[in-house]
Amino acid sequence: MRRLFVLISTFALTATFCLSYFLNPNWYVVFGIVVVLTILGYYDMVQTKHSIMRIYPILGRLRFVMEDLRPKIYQYFIESDIDGRPINRIDRSTVYQRSKKENDTMPFGTQLDVYSEGYEWLCHSMAPRDFHSLEQDPRVVIGNKDCLKPYSCSIYNISAMSYGSLSSNAVEAMNAGAKIGGFAHNTGEGGLSPFHLKHGGDIIWQIGTGYFGCRKDDGNFDENLFSEKSRLDNVKMIELKISQGAKPGHGGILPAAKNTPEIAAIRHIQPYTLVASPPFHKAFDTPKGLITFIQKLRDLSGGKPVGFKLCIGHKSEFISICKAMIELDIYPDFITVDGAEGGTGAAPQEFSNYVGAPLLDGLDFVQNILTGLNIRKHIRLLASGKITSGFHIIRAMALGADACYSARAMMMAVGCIQALQCNTNKCPVGVATQDPKLSVGLVVEDKKQRVANFHKYTVESVVELMGASGLDHVKNITRSHIYRRISFQSMLTYEEIFPSYETGSFLKEIPRRYELDFKYANADKWGFSNIGSWSN
Template sequence: MFNLLLASLGVLLAFTFIGALVYLYVQDVTQEKHAVLRNFPLVGHLRYFFERLGEYFRQYLFLGDREEMPFDRATRSWVYRMAKNEGGIVGFGSTYRIHEPGALVFVNAPFPVLEEEQRPPPARVIGEGYCRTPFVGRSLINISAMSFGAISRPAVCALSRGAASAGCWLDTGEGGLSPYHLEGGCDIIFQLGTAKYGVRDENGQLSDQRLRELAAHETVRAFEIKLSQGAKPGKGGVLPGTKVTPEIAAIRGIAEGRDSLSPNRHPDIANIDQLLDMVEHVRAVTGKPVGVKTAIGGKRFMHELTAAVSRRGLQAAPDFLTIDGGEGGSGAAPQALADHMALSIDEALPLVADALMASGLKERIRLIASGQLVTPARVAWALAAGADFVNTARGFMFSLGCIQAMRCHTNTCPTGVATHDLRLQRGLVVADKAARVASYCKNMNQEIGMIAHSCGLPHARELRREHVRIVQASGQSVALDELYPYPATNS
């Protein structure tokens, strides 16, 4: 009897399977959207299956350690080791392509700095003399803007706790201030995006009352007016409706379950003077430093900004500038903009630093660099080029466990970093990942210092352009101060 039941079940399953194949076959040959399926029913599905899995096969089976984009395996593995406190030691030589154009080479000193001569990099004060509560930035590397919404609740919690432990700041991104940003007690920079999320009144306009409420939080140290970001200059933030939960909708002041699309610019900021008006207004209301985040497309922006500050006075200047390179971007973005819009940080950062030095504003306006600066060598280059601080988003995403699955915008992130699926979020254990965030930050600061010491400098803030060489197409390297000579100053 039991065998008969098994046989009957087997026959039923076989007929069900055959019926499903027949149904799928008929569906394929009658549909009109996909030529491959119409011409090759059933087997044509393999094409789409392998297309979806293609990037994973390439990532793990076919590409070399230095071939993948946007971050190769060697770079990701380095971040993972730093986050796990496993050290940055390699054996049998480096796989870094030192002869390729763009390769970084630091000028080692014949007599490097002894351990007893080494010094911690001095803190830099932001907004001193121009606001009621200046902000002291201590860490060379900090957490770049990632909105709650774009990344998950446990991810924000881990970043907040890790930042507090490491002594770096956390930028909220344009999605508003959530309880999870505040949970760890770290220093916070509140980003004021084009949609005014988190500081909107009932009509969607900037609310001074809401600004005061945010500024009342002791850990909210500064405000950042976002003009654009490297991933999508000229387009506002994009948060798909599948990621707009009731909680996120409440924090942002928007409708639940609908795409959250920010305007491509602030409606009330159409020129440099209006930008500086906004800077002064937010600073007066909050009493805290106010900066500007933008990608750079050429010299015009900095020419107009420095000219306006010269005309209006130093009190009108932003307290800091965050410059995002065109290669930046931890979230969803149109490929046409992500691929082709805005200068890379390699070109934009020296351009902005030169403009600030030439106008005598370098000490007034702190300069923050962002854009694929996830290794100590890249951060050391940025400091040498003129940055006061460096922000990274994807470096800290890797420290959270990101595997570069390229699914940030689909709500299906397999590591729980960029999804609101509770089942997937379960994989991100906050206490463990917070420790990794802190370790990555601390080890980055330590290895940036190690590069400086090898250059004969007591700390990393002493790095200058003459300490870095860039490999050219000829295979020979040229000093950074020859590629970008220091400008004559007005001060």
């Protein structure tokens, strides 16, 4: 192919030069194009980075063009309504339709294969409740005995996404939408920005391992900065991030190029420097240390609800935290269980694909442990991880969630088209970018109402589903309300798949399935290999 390129380019150069010199000067335009292509082809032949370009000069570049076009062509022309990933077209369309107040009904029946393994459905009642007789905006109060300022939280809220990962316009639109709809907006670990505070929406301030927004120059936690910011009226709760589903056990890196003076000021770091968030917290190093730190945050914030977020890994480590709670008689106001299917944090594919427990398994485990140890009464459970519809919320509540978060659905409400360019700073709709030429396309005044609309109609769908099941409150949803097809001939309820336990039952006898986890749990140490003792 290289030899053929040399022959063709030589012939083309000679022919176009002769035509332009002897026949018509207009051919000089064609000659100029041939010269440029020839230079490009010879460059391809001598460069050493791409083998395909060395072997196929110019033509080899088409491979990279097709690689770039592939996901776009697949999404718009090939994928069906049910097989798009990570969010299928049915769920994406539902978000778009609800956010725009368009018709979100489906014609001609379901496209799902109701006889396929894994298909799930909600049991309805022959005595359903009238939608208008039910509470239209169900809420849950978060705050235990140590909390001085409980928060009435919507059952559906905006999950953690930082300014820096999202554009300022996207953050503003989400917070303004939260203000209109009366629900909460999680800041992500990037800190409190002016864009989170500008519109007055309720804020859940997330504190990550980098302590952005409340850190000293050496990267350690700054009590004074935290106390000052956590007492702002907008800040309703504080969430300590232990891990996230997209990349549990992996720290984050803010490249120097993205560390602008504005972002640096918000995060209390030096601008234009690479900043690495460690995968662990420096403020504590034991389960008891975590619980003590939570109490410190609660005191520093003036008694606001404080909880922590994690994706379940070693089960024994979560049990270690529960042992620490019981021994110290200190409890977080809430725990957020994030599923491994969570996806707003860019991460190595090994972490995204193979690390951490999926939401349903993690939520089932946390609910069982808290209930079995008789400490569930102190703690509210929040769930996050690919929750985009009313059924997803109902399903999470059946496993124990009191309320839910969503990140990607809220991104779609402000215009995300799942272009899968979040980690390139080239988001084509201005959501996940810091490029002002792109973010200008996202108009806050338009998108804020879409966020509020999507929340409103999704919560209404939860209420409608609840009424169809004959229930009068979301707290009455149980595992017996959800069925899953195990095989063509077998259907089981969630209660059969994920057996629940009586309150306090673990204090009498540890179930066999959790015996080893309790054996390895130690309130004074992290780690699966740290064998501890358990006593009532």
